[in-house]
């Protein structure tokens with residue numbers, strides 16, 4: 001039998017619960033009896049749905065994190081943020097130009113940035129959020145796209161920004177512009193698209209589809225990623 | 229020789245030709261602008277609210293990052309960046325309480341700001357380090373016959389403490405102009421404000437200011453105006469079409485960055501890409517004077 005886990009105190013939306021140490025914020029909430037319907041997604045740290053704010057005992061800092069990745073500590077106070085109602089203009093990528101003027105039109109608030117770096121402090125992905133916003137301001141879309149690459153759109157940066165900037169919507173526009181207009185075209189992509197048109201991989205895909213879960217999981221974790 | 233360089237946002241967008249011409253001109257003098265890494269906006273305008281430290285963070289973050297990169301100094305081309313960085317530096321270095329509060333906020337940076345980075349405008353380096361005599365000696369295409377009015381506006385000379393030259397009667401730009409072989413013409417409104425950001429919300433104010441400035445230069449015979457501020461350049465250049473509508477006697481006049489004229493005089497030549505960044509075509513006067 002495994003050793004019994006210690007129980008620790010956690011305040012969930014202000015109410016005290018005892019939960020097993022080593023739990024993530026999500027698992028501690030479920031242990032405490034909460035049923036989470038919004039603000040939970042992949043539980044693997046990829047989807048960005050479970051943004052949360054918390055404060056640890058004895059620390060004055062209000063921190064942000066992903067509830068599926070953040071392990072609770074004794075005396076921690078947590079609150080989930082199920083949704084961020086952020087500004088999101090619609091646009092047709094085909095009609096835009098890959099320079100700063102596009103941001104002037106669609107996201108004029110980005111120029112309000114005071115370089116306080118609060119967004120970077122809030123980002124659970126350890127992205128240099130302020131620096132990608134600054135890159136956008138000076139029209140360096142490639143830098144903005146690269147710096148923001150790991151953004152999972154959790155919304156924590158926007159929630160903390162004193163200038164009411166929606167960083168991640170700016171970032172995704174930068175990446176779209178970069179991909180469409182600035183990135184070097186990949187000859188491999190054309191080859192692969194042609195192969196797909198010719199149904200070259202259909203048989204393999206069928207095989208994967210019909211694979212039992214354990215076999216699929218084994219294949220997934222032993223896969224090799226080739227980066228040339 | 230390398231000069232640690234702080235570009236600022238506008239020099240990467242609307243004023244690319246300012247940066248490009250400066251780089252090319254300096255190469256002729258054996259200097260290279262070496263852009264500092266990870267810079268952010270200068271803060272744009274130095275905040276007069278002494279207790280709103282948030283508005284100082286942008287400037288100080290640049291100084292802090294420069295210090296961390298072992299840079300002892302930063303050179304700016306844009307007057308606004310110069311003025312903001314210089315004043316913010318003084319704001320924290322002149323009051324250690326401010327420095328401490330700002331540093332407390334910067335805990336995500338690898339180091340605190342100690343206050344060791346000096347800020348220079350390129351014009352002062354040209355005068356004091358590179359020397360105007362050296363510039364003069366390297367001129368291969370003297371700007372003979374070109375009558376240039378040097379427009380300072382506010383940010384190079386105000387407040388007095390941060391002025392790059394005598395704050396009421398500066399001559400630093402005129403001295404540069406003379407070393408390029410042109411004739412520098414003093415004009416009455418060279419230190420007047422161009423209307424600055426009024427151009428966004430109360431354009432008529434900037435149109436009036438720009439007219440008064442340009443008119444005072446034209447009255448004493450200037451063929452061209454030089455500036456080192458992208459906002460002044462915008463107001464003086466791009467508002468001329470508005471001025472033409474309101475003042476029937478007005479004739480357009482080209483507005484240059486001082487580095488563009490340096491590039492022409494030092495034999496870099498003119499770049500058609502720079503022309504595209506101007507509103508009033510700058511080429512005719514250069515052609516008329518046989519300079520390009």
Ligand code: SF4
Nearest residue numbers: 123151152154155157
């Ligand atoms: S940049 Fe913003 S939205 Fe993206 S992961 Fe970081 S905090 Fe979340």
Ligand code: SF4
Nearest residue numbers: 113114116117119161
């Ligand atoms: S929090 Fe907002 S104002 Fe502060 S650096 Fe980030 S984007 Fe700029």
